Structure formats: C-alpha cells, structure tokens
Amino acid sequence: MNPTTPSNRRDALSLRLRPTSPADLPALFEFQTDPESNQMAGTKPRSREAFFAAWEKNFADPGVNSRVIELEGVVVGSIARFQAEGRDCVGYWIARTHWGKGIASRALAMFLAEETRRPLHATAARTNTTSHRILEKCGFRCTGFRMGEETDRFVAREIADFVLE
Numbered sequence: 001m002n003p004t005t006p007s008n009r010r011d012a013l014s015l016r017l018r019p020t021s022p023a024d025l026p027a028l029f030e031f032q033t034d035p036e037s038n039q040m041a042g043t044k045p046r047s048r049e050a051f052f053a054a055w056e057k058n059f060a061d062p063g064v065n066s067r068v069i070e071l072e073g074v075v076v077g078s079i080a081r082f083q084a085e086g087r088d089c090v091g092y093w094i095a096r097t098h099w100g101k102g103i104a105s106r107a108l109a110m111f112l113a114e115e116t117r118r119p120l121h122a123t124a125a126r127t128n129t130t131s132h133r134i135l136e137k138c139g140f141r142c143t144g145f146r147m148g149e150e151t152d153r154f155v156a157r158e159i160a161d162f163v164l165e
C-alpha cells in the first residue's frame with residue numbers, strides 16, 4: 001500500500017467526536033455565519049442571541065445528542081441527532097476551511113456507530129449534492145423531494161428527504 005495516496009492521507013488524520021460543551025459555542029457560531037455554507041445548506045445564519053438561546057435549549061433537551069468534530073484536537077465542525085416533526089434526524093456542519101477532506105463522511109459514520117436510534121432521518125437542499133453523497137455513502141436512502149417554505153431559519157428551497165432504517 002502506498003502511504004502517500006490521498007485516501008490514505010485522509011484516513012491518517014485523527015478525527016474524534018466528543019460531547020458539545022458551552023466552551024465550543026463561539027467556534028460553532030463562527031462556522032454558521034459563513035455565507036457559502038448557508039447557501040449550500042439553504043439556511044439563514046442565526047444572530048448571536050438566537051444562536052446561544054437555541055443551544056441553551058439543546059443542552060437541556062434529551063431529544064438532542066450533539067457532538068463536536070475534532071481534527072487533530074481542533075474543533076472543525078458539529079454533528080447532532082435532534083427531533084423535527086416528531087422524527088429523529090441527523091445534521092452536520094463542517095467549517096469551510098476544512099471542506100473536501102472527507103471529514104463529514106467519516107464523522108457521520110462514527111456518529112452512526114454510537115447513535116443507534118433508527119429510523120434516523122435527514123433532509124438536505126435538493127441542490128446540496130455533496131451532502132446527498134455523504135448520506136448515501138452511510139446507507140441513507142432518498143425517499144423523495146418536496147418544497148420547503150421560507151422560515152426564520154431556512155430559505156425557500158426544494159428539500160430532499162433521506163432515511164436510514
């Protein structure tokens with residue numbers, strides 16, 4: 001095996017998930033302000049007040065199981081199980097400076113090994129084909145598409161629904 005191939009280099013990067021703590025919030029807040037990330041996800045960034053208020057609720061909510069993603073000891077993203085419309089869902093977000101390193105794919109696989117609730121649902125903007133690829137690699141199946149109306153959190157967009165059974 002050639003240790004210098006890109007896939008081997010990716011696997012060699014040390015990735016770890018650990019429970020989210022209040023000390024992680026300033027970094028996660030910065031990640032979610034990035035315009036390109038929001039365009040990809042079809043989201044609107046939260047104000048500082050709304051962001052910290054949402055996380056205060058998350059920490060108290062047993063329906064939420066959140067992890068930060070650490071690369072070589074540095075927080076580079078987040079992944080969580082949360083409830084939406086009465087269903088268990090998963091979502092993830094990687095800092096833009098770390099895109100394309102296989103981090104979301106590996107983090108989702110690691111998360112699914114420890115978070116065993118099924119079925120687990122996921123939604124992605126129809127145009128977010130990068131996220132579709134990540135979900136499908138981890139065994140999620142696309143169940144269809146629907147229109148999502150604009151809310152204070154999302155822009156109007158077509159949504160792809162996924163499930164892992």
Ligand SMILES: CC(C)(COP(=O)(O)OP(=O)(O)OC[C@H]1O[C@@H](n2cnc3c(N)ncnc32)[C@H](O)[C@@H]1OP(=O)(O)O)[C@@H](O)C(=O)NCCC(=O)NCCS
Pocket residue numbers: 036037038040041091092093094095098099100101102103104105106123124125128129130131133134
């Ligand atoms: C989507 C996101 C999580 C991807 O993170 P990442 O760590 O760069 O993703 P990975 O490197 O693990 O995997 C990307 C995969 O998509 C593929 N890909 C890249 N661009 C693509 C495209 N335009 N269409 C289809 N697949 C694409 C890559 O080739 C890779 O697949 P491979 O490993 O089989 O080669 C990241 O861009 C992000 O946080 N975006 C903003 C928030 C967001 O969209 N969250 C998801 C909401 S559903």
